[in-house]
Amino acid sequence: MIPTRTQVAIVGAGPAGLLLGQLLHRAGIDAVIIERQSADYVLGRIRAGVLEQVTMDLLDEAGVGQRMHQEGLLHAGFDMLFKGQRHRLDLHALTGGQQVMVYGQTEVTRDLMDARRQAGLLTVYEAQDVSIHDFDGPAPRVSWRQGDQTHELRCDFIAGCDGFHGVCRASVPEGAITQYEKVYPFGWLGMLADTRPVHHELIYVNSPRGFALCSQRSHTRSRYYLQVPLSDRVEQWSDQAFWDELRLRLDPQAAGELQTGASLEKSIAPLRSFVAEPMRFGRLLLAGDAAHIVPPTGAKGLNLAATDVKYLAQAFIEHYQGASSAGIDHYSDRCLRRIWRAERFSWWFTSLMHRFPDNGEIGQKLQEAELDYLFHSQAALHSVAENYVGLPLNFGESAALG
Ligand code: RFL
Ligand code: PHB
Numbered sequence: 496m497i498p499t500r501t502q503v504a505i506v507g508a509g510p511a512g513l514l515l516g517q518l519l520h521r522a523g524i525d526a527v528i529i530e531r532q533s534a535d536y537v538l539g540r541i542r543a544g545v546l547e548q549v550t551m552d553l554l555d556e557a558g559v560g561q562r563m564h565q566e567g568l569l570h571a572g573f574d575m576l577f578k579g580q581r582h583r584l585d586l587h588a589l590t591g592g593q594q595v596m597v598y599g600q601t602e603v604t605r606d607l608m609d610a611r612r613q614a615g616l617l618t619v620y621e622a623q624d625v626s627i628h629d630f631d632g633p634a635p636r637v638s639w640r641q642g643d644q645t646h647e648l649r650c651d652f653i654a655g656c657d658g659f660h661g662v663c664r665a666s667v668p669e670g671a672i673t674q675y676e677k678v679y680p681f682g683w684l685g686m687l688a689d690t691r692p693v694h695h696e697l698i699y700v701n702s703p704r705g706f707a708l709c710s711q712r713s714h715t716r717s718r719y720y721l722q723v724p725l726s727d728r729v730e731q732w733s734d735q736a737f738w739d740e741l742r743l744r745l746d747p748q749a750a751g752e753l754q755t756g757a758s759l760e761k762s763i764a765p766l767r768s769f770v771a772e773p774m775r776f777g778r779l780l781l782a783g784d785a786a787h788i789v790p791p792t793g794a795k796g797l798n799l800a801a802t803d804v805k806y807l808a809q810a811f812i813e814h815y816q817g818a819s820s821a822g823i824d825h826y827s828d829r830c831l832r833r834i835w836r837a838e839r840f841s842w843w844f845t846s847l848m849h850r851f852p853d854n855g856e857i858g859q860k861l862q863e864a865e866l867d868y869l870f871h872s873q874a875a876l877h878s879v880a881e882n883y884v885g886l887p888l889n890f891g892e893s894a895a896l897g
Contacts, residue, residue, distance in 0.1 A: 504650040507657030511783030513607035518808035543600040545794035547885030567598030573697040589880035630779035679766035702744040766790040773827035793841035
């Protein structure tokens with residue numbers, strides 16, 4: 496039975512929506528999730544792979560961290576390959592002991608879906624024509640269709656967790672929102688394969704042929720990416736063509752050790768930097784990709800979605816415990832500070848590692864000079880490492896830093 500009223504209506508069952516649902520449930524707050532796709536479709540999207548400590552902590556707090564700790568891979572560093580040579584960036588040493596967790600977004604989503612099912616909580620999948628109403632007043636509503644049945648859910652708040660192409664941000668009147676956007680002139684072609692990863696850590700590659708990334712999902716499952724022109728179609732790329740091009744972008748040792756095999760999935764994702772300000776409009780609050788997109792180079796997208804959700808859950812809990820509405824009032828400002836820092840890092844890392852068609856030979860030389868500088872400067876290495884593992888939640892909040 497679908498209720499007609501809940502406290503928080505969550506639009507979108509990606510990691511942001513599911514994590515918010517779980518945190519609210521643990522605090523005794525009622526929420527219904529409305530998702531456009533089927534559960535299988537959501538689980539079939541291969542996306543992020545790297546979790547920051549803040550995200551790991553939040554998954555633990557939500558009670559869904561168990562499998563991540565068993566099956567996830569802690570990484571204490573990664574390699575950067577430029578001018579044909581690999582250099583290791585030691586995250587652990589540079590950040591006083593921090594690491595990142597390699598654990599796929601698909602697995603995070605599966606863990607959250609399982610927890611939701613076990614708790615008997617409602618997610619409406621395959622909802623058509625989802626619309627949100629009256630969020631600028633005291634009684635917002637969400638409506639949708641399923642077959643020839645129309646449903647309406649009344650609520651106190653709407654959490655817009657419906658990703659970049661969702662309905663929530665699009666429903667805000669144009670004059671009430673400012674959007675900042677940069678679209679990069681290339682995409683990432685990703686491939687998943689049941690082959691032994693070429694290296695035990697990630698390799699980020701700057702090559703005159705374009706960027707490449709060697710990532711993984713387990714000791715037996717690899718995830719690789721190639722920078723490709725936006726005009727490329729995934730059908731143009733046979734598995735063989737992918738492996739051949741990847742080999743050409745790697746150093747001789749990695750190229751020699753690369754294990755190839757049939758792809759389980761291949762897809763092309765465009766790269767974009769995007770921020771919508773503010774993130775709250777009356778009783779509608781946006782979180783995750785609905786409000787911002789980073790190019791995936793810095794591995795920040797899912798982690799930012801998780802921190803938005805942390806702040807949003809705290810704000811709702813404060814509100815319902817009758818303590819204060821300060822969390823809701825300050826939600827947008829609190830998130831945006833962290834978001835812009837991650838946008839800056841992701842843009843910088845993308846600019847450093849990709850081939851930009853208009854920058855020519857000098858562009859390549861300048862990138863190589865910057866990479867060479869990076870690996871000879873402790874200060875520069877430290878800066879990359881602290882951003883990659885994720886800046887502390889209270890970064891910049893001390894009196895000294897303003
Ligand atoms: P999602 O995952 O897009 O989920 C939104 C959900 O909303 C649903 N939806 C609707 N539901 C109802 N009504 C509507 N009108 C709706 N419209 C949409 C959608 O079906 C979907 O289920 O957003 P969310 O939850 O904010 O999560 C964000 C992350 O998915 C995203 O930031 C990351 O995947 C980004 N990302 C990475 N992030 C990292 O932190 N580390 C990484 O290593 C990393 N690698 C990546 C990435 C993204 C990539 N792609 C494909 C863009 C690698 C790639 C290649
Ligand atoms: C991934 O494994 O999908 C991945 C890892 C690191 C990134 C982006 C994507 O920076």
